[in-house]
Amino acid sequence: MNATIKDNFCPKCGKPTQNPGLCTDCKIGSTPWFTCDHRVQNTQCPSCGATKQVNTWTDSTLERSEIGSELARTAVHFHPEVKKPTIDVTIVDISINRSRANLTLHGTLYKQPVEGTCSTEILWHKEQCDRCNRISGSYYEGVIQVRADGRLPSTFELQMSASIAQQIEDTLQSGGERLSFISDMNETRDGIDIIIGSQHIGTKISQGIISQLGGRYTTHPKLVGEKNGRQLFRITYSVRLPRFQKHDVVAVKNRYYEIERVESHHIRTFDLAEGSSRSVRDDDVERIIGNARSSESALVAFAESTTIGIMDPVSCQTHEYRRPAWLEVKAGDHVGILRDGDTLVMVR
Incomplete structure (x- = not known):
């Protein structure tokens, strides 16, 4: 059956069309196929370079130029019908705290190629992260005291304990446990004290030391306060190396x-x-x-x-x-x- 005039012509521009209603050009012209935020913000720790998204800090090794390009792309929001969208970014620094990102957009809408441009302002904000804030404020949740039974730990045992602690810290930090950190290590007359930022890393380091050097450990919690109705404890991890050591x-x-x-x-x-x-x-x-x-x-x-x-x-x-x-x-x-x-x- 032949199509009627109403079915074959676009009601807006009068051009022939095979689709009911508006033709493809009029559909594209009447559809805002993208929007662009006027401003985006990057919050970065000046001490360690970690970045903050909403309320979560994440370690980052990206340069400012890489961060800026990815951040500028988040300012663009495409219509659901846009297929294969691409964004080219050019960034110009306005000041030390502001940059201007110019974006060129490409995609396909209703099987037709579309192109557009927009710009957004990038704000570079500095804020000390949760981990650096705790370290600078001398915050800690426990102390690992490495001692030996009936003798002084050897230089080898002290070096091994420090090395094991650092390896465990690196592993936990790489796994995203930002607050599992070592704030300080001090050799004492009787051994070594390792100051730690979380109870989890305290347990891991204590277990790691005795698995390599032998001995045992005990925990001694001390109530230091209360926050949001929750009791806060600091724990002393007493690691006792055996009377004898290997070799x-x-x-x-x-x-x-x-x-x-x-x-x-x-x-x-x-x-x-x-x-x-x-x-x-x-x-x-x-x-x-x-x-x-x-x-x-x-x-x-x-x-x-x-x-x-x-x-x-x-x-x-x-x-x-x-x-x-x-x-x-x-x-x-x-x-x-x-x-x-x-x-x-x-x-x-």
């Missing part, structure tokens, strides 16, 4: 052992004479000779099948010892030693 060399019944692992009431050791592994009770240890990480280097003066000559690096005197079963060296090589009085103890 300690101990004397047990006139024999020397290097500790491989610390267990509940036993230590797993390496016999420095026989080269075998065995468990030793904590109470059987007579004394700690030192730690193999801190060993001196000594010259092997001679090496035979059952005896070995070690030159004392201090006195330059050669001492003869039974050759350890695990040690394969020749004259001119060097071995690690610890001192037990006048005795030189060879370590791995």
